[in-house]
Amino acid sequence: MSILHGSPGSPFVRNVCVVLDEMGLEYAVDPVMPFGPNPEFRKVSPLGKIPALTDDGRSLPDSSVLCAYLERKYPERPIYPSDPREYGRALWFEEFADSALASVTGPKIFFQKVVSPMFFNRPADEAVVEKALTEELPPLLDYLESEAGDGTGFVGGRFSFADIAVATQFVNFHHAGYAIDPKRWPKLAVLVDRTLARPSFAKCIEQERAIFTR
Ligand SMILES: N[C@@H](CCC(=O)N[C@@H](CS)C(=O)NCC(=O)O)C(=O)O
Incomplete structure (x- = not known):
């Protein structure tokens, strides 16, 4: 199961939650707070921003990147237009x-x-x-x-x-x-x-x- 790193209230984390849900994918949440000193998290998200996603043991940051990644990984459940x-x-x-x-x-x-x-x-x-x-x-x-x-x-x-x-x-x-x-x-x-x-x-x-x- 993939892990979504981020906390409630972030519109960017919410984008990824919504997309995961629209695609019918299960995920766990790692409640990382932004703006805090968390050097470990920088290994997952080099700019220290939420969200990031760990999927199949590999991590990617940024909501736009993640939604594009999910769209490519699950093309049968598109959220972007094909035209x-x-x-x-x-x-x-x-x-x-x-x-x-x-x-x-x-x-x-x-x-x-x-x-x-x-x-x-x-x-x-x-x-x-x-x-x-x-x-x-x-x-x-x-x-x-x-x-x-x-x-x-x-x-x-x-x-x-x-x-x-x-x-x-x-x-x-x-x-x-x-x-x-x-x-x-x-x-x-x-x-x-x-x-x-x-x-x-x-x-x-x-x-x-x-x-x-x-
Ligand atoms: N382009 C990023 C923006 C993410 C973003 O700005 N997240 C904020 C929380 S809403 C954050 O982590 N800010 C902490 C910081 O800027 O250090 C995305 O789409 O994921």
Whole structure:
């Protein structure tokens, strides 16, 4: 059985949990915390980041790498589109989510509102949160709304990894007490809700709520 190294609350660890679950694969979790001094873990993940996966006795880091690896190892259970253009678009949404979206929903919202008070006994910097919510996040949501189609999937009107990569960032947004405004971003709200209602996501979210809901 493969071992997923990582802890709850990381959108990148969650991506891999969801993909493993969507593929019907069993795995065990090694609860590695990020940012800690753990030289042993660097043998598995040289940059010290979570997640990493040990599979058949060998390890690989990085959620994007792991999802691509799993897709290649289990081609009968695809989560990326097979059409080249659609595949490229799915990779683009993954990149958009992992970089632009994560850099706002992660450090500027989830870290401020949840991690900082809960684990470092420090209140949120409300100015950072306010700027993120009112200035930085809306243009990103406008773009996603324009690409959300009829709410059945960002790529080709079907569920794919593009939907997972975007939706995982909103789990952290929800943990921080926020939700996508369905009046302003109706298609995006439907698509994210639909993606998060899948059993693969629902299982992760339930476990995480027990930790992060105050
Ligand atoms: N590109 C990486 C990003 C992973 C990442 O940034 N993980 C964070 C936790 S959400 C982490 O481990 N940060 C610790 C650090 O940067 O030292 C991936 O997709 O796996």
